[in-house]
Amino acid sequence: MSSDPNRSGCLVETVFDEVADFDTEDIFECGQCFRWRRQPDGSYSGIVEGSFANVSYVPDEKRDNIGQVKIWSNLLASDEDRREKYWRNYLDLDRDYTKIKRILSTEDYIMTRAARIGGGIRVLNQNKWETLISFIVSQNNNIPRIQGCIEALCREHGRNIGSLKGEPLYSFPSVERLSVLRAEDLGSCRLGYRAKYIADTARAIAMDGGKTLTAAEQMPTDELEEYLLSLPGVGPKVANCVMLFSMKKTEVFPIDVWMRRVMGRVYGMSERNMSGMRDYAARNFGEYGGIAQQYLFNYIRKLKTDNPAAYERLGLEEDRPERESDARTI
DNA sequence: GGCCAGGGGATTA
DNA sequence: TAATCCCATGGC
Numbered sequence: 382m383s384s385d386p387n388r389s390g391c392l393v394e395t396v397f398d399e400v401a402d403f404d405t406e407d408i409f410e411c412g413q414c415f416r417w418r419r420q421p422d423g424s425y426s427g428i429v430e431g432s433f434a435n436v437s438y439v440p441d442e443k444r445d446n447i448g449q450v451k452i453w454s455n456l457l458a459s460d461e462d463r464r465e466k467y468w469r470n471y472l473d474l475d476r477d478y479t480k481i482k483r484i485l486s487t488e489d490y491i492m493t494r495a496a497r498i499g500g501g502i503r504v505l506n507q508n509k510w511e512t513l514i515s516f517i518v519s520q521n522n523n524i525p526r527i528q529g530c531i532e533a534l535c536r537e538h539g540r541n542i543g544s545l546k547g548e549p550l551y552s553f554p555s556v557e558r559l560s561v562l563r564a565e566d567l568g569s570c571r572l573g574y575r576a577k578y579i580a581d582t583a584r585a586i587a588m589d590g591g592k593t594l595t596a597a598e599q600m601p602t603d604e605l606e607e608y609l610l611s612l613p614g615v616g617p618k619v620a621n622c623v624m625l626f627s628m629k630k631t632e633v634f635p636i637d638v639w640m641r642r643v644m645g646r647v648y649g650m651s652e653r654n655m656s657g658m659r660d661y662a663a664r665n666f667g668e669y670g671g672i673a674q675q676y677l678f679n680y681i682r683k684l685k686t687d688n689p690a691a692y693e694r695l696g697l698e699e700d701r702p703e704r705e706s707d708a709r710t711i
Numbered sequence: 712g713g714c715c716a717g718g719g720g721a722t723t724a
Numbered sequence: 725t726a727a728t729c730c731c732a733t734g735g736c
Contacts, residue, residue, distance in 0.1 A: 412731060520732040526720065527731085573718030578733080616733045637731035678731075 392433070393458045395468050397450040402478035404501020405438050411502050411679045412524060413626045415515050415531050416553075428535070429471065430508060431542055431552035432456035436472070446500075450474070473503045481669050485676070489665070490702050491647045491695075492673065495680035502675050505626060509594045510586065511553040512627035513612075516619045517578050533570040538562070560587035578614025585612050597628040605630070617655075625671040634662035634670035643677045646696035 409417040409425045417427035417436075424437035434454035441447040450472065457464035469475060482500070486493040514534070519527045531553075538554035564577040572579060586594065593600075593608050600608075602624065609620035618637055624630035636644075636658050645652040648661060666673035685692040694700045 516731080517733095519730095521717085521730060522719090522732090523721075523730040529720095571719065574716085574733090575718080577717095614733065618732060622731075635731075638729090639731065682731095 391458060392435075392453045392455050393464065395452040395454070395464055397469070397472075397474055400438075400448055400450045400474060401446050402482070402501060403438055403448065403450060403472075403503060405436060407499050407501035407679065408472075408503050408505065409436075411499065411675055412682075413505055413622075413675070414507060415519075415524075415528050416535075426545070428542070428550060428552060429454070430456055431540065433543065433545065433550055446479075470506050473506060476503070478503065478672075481672055482676075485666060485669060485673050491643075491680075492676060495676040498683060499676050499679035502672075502679060504631065504672055504675060506629060507627045508553070509597060509623070509627040510556055510591070513582065513586075513594070513609075513615075513619075513623050514553075514559070514579055516622045516626075517582060517614045518572060518575055519622070520575065520614070520616075520619060522575075530570050530572055530575075534567070534572075537567075537569055556583060556586050556591060559583035575614060581613040582615065597624075602630050602633065606633075621671075625674075631671045632663075632668045634659055634666065634674050637678075639678055639681050640674060643681050649696070 405423065405425050406419070409419070409427075414427070416429075417425045420426055420435070422437070424435050426433070426435045428434070432455050434452060434456060437451045439449045439451065441449070452468050454464075454468075457467055482496040486496055515527070515531055518530050518534075522530075532551075535551035535553055536549075538558050539551035542550050542552050544550055559579065560583040562580050562583070564580045567576040567579060570576070593605075597605055605624060605628065606620050609615050609623060610617070615623075618635055621633040621635035624633050625635060634640075636655055640658070641652040641655075644650045644654075644658045644661070650657055650661070662670040662673065681692070681695070684695065691700075
């Protein structure tokens with residue numbers, strides 16, 4: 382046990398050794414979560430299940446792509462077994478990403494590059510309710526503003542769970558709380574037309590008693606998707622993100638503006654041909670469609686900011702290696 | 712299936 | 725100052 386006055390409450394350390402394919406920036410900045418913030422030391426702090434947490438990664442100096450994951454949190458502070466199990470699942474540590482990257486990169490030079498650039502991405506297993514509401518907020522919206530809306534939701538309707546460096550911390554609001562609100566009550570969160578979706582979806586989840594969310598992992602993907610699509614403000618994109626980022630449905634392939642650009646430029650598809658993109662993903666990425674999507678999403682966004690010229694060349698003849706196998710040395 | 716409003720704010724022209 | 729863009733959906 383250790384107590385740090387700069388952090389919230391009594392924090393406990395959880396350590397995982399020998400972790401490969403792990404990078405905090407790749408994980409927390411790839412758009413799958415909205416409440417983690419980079420700290421000056423490169424670690425990330427956030428609120429998980431109503432508890433403060435800080436995650437850092439210490440690379441092994443002698444070995445490539447191996448390191449130690451360290452978590453400081455007061456979540457499940459008194460139960461080491463459950464705590465370790467929780468974080469192992471949350472950070473998806475039991476999945477072999479080295480193997481997945483190898484499978485995905487075969488005969489696909491863009492995926493090879495993407496998996497190299499975002500090699501430390503792990504698909505988190507987040508709280509289902511929070512992920513559902515967060516991705517309704519995300520629709521037709523940009524990441525900084527999504528984060529602002531979610532923080533406002535937590536500030537106005539979550540629980541105060543202490544403070545960090547003088548800043549109060551808040552849990553994500555419960556189903557019970559949001560389900561009794563009307564769209565007008567969410568005005569201060571600047572959700573725009575999404576406020577009504579959130580109030581109505583919260584009511585629908587409360588009516589269901591959260592039963593479907595609880596059973597989600599055990600449900601067939603099709604059946605689960607059908608339920609999610611029945612919720613107000615949830616279309617195919619939001620449903621797929623919720624299934625991927627909180628329900629272990631790694632085969633789903635969320636298609637957004639950026640994915641359409643990738644599929645258009647690299648795989649030569651019409652940017653309107655959504656079903657064609659889904660078919661392509663199912664055929665070529667199979668059970669890892671969602672992980673492939675994360676590599677591609679991360680890659681194209683990074684490329685556009687870091688190397689606009691390369692972004693413009695993407696998919697053109699001059700951009701392609703002469704043989705697919707050459708891609709592996711890029 | 713195509714079209715377009717829904718909010719709001721940041722960025723670009 | 726105006727136009728455009730943003731991890732879309734719902735309704736027509």
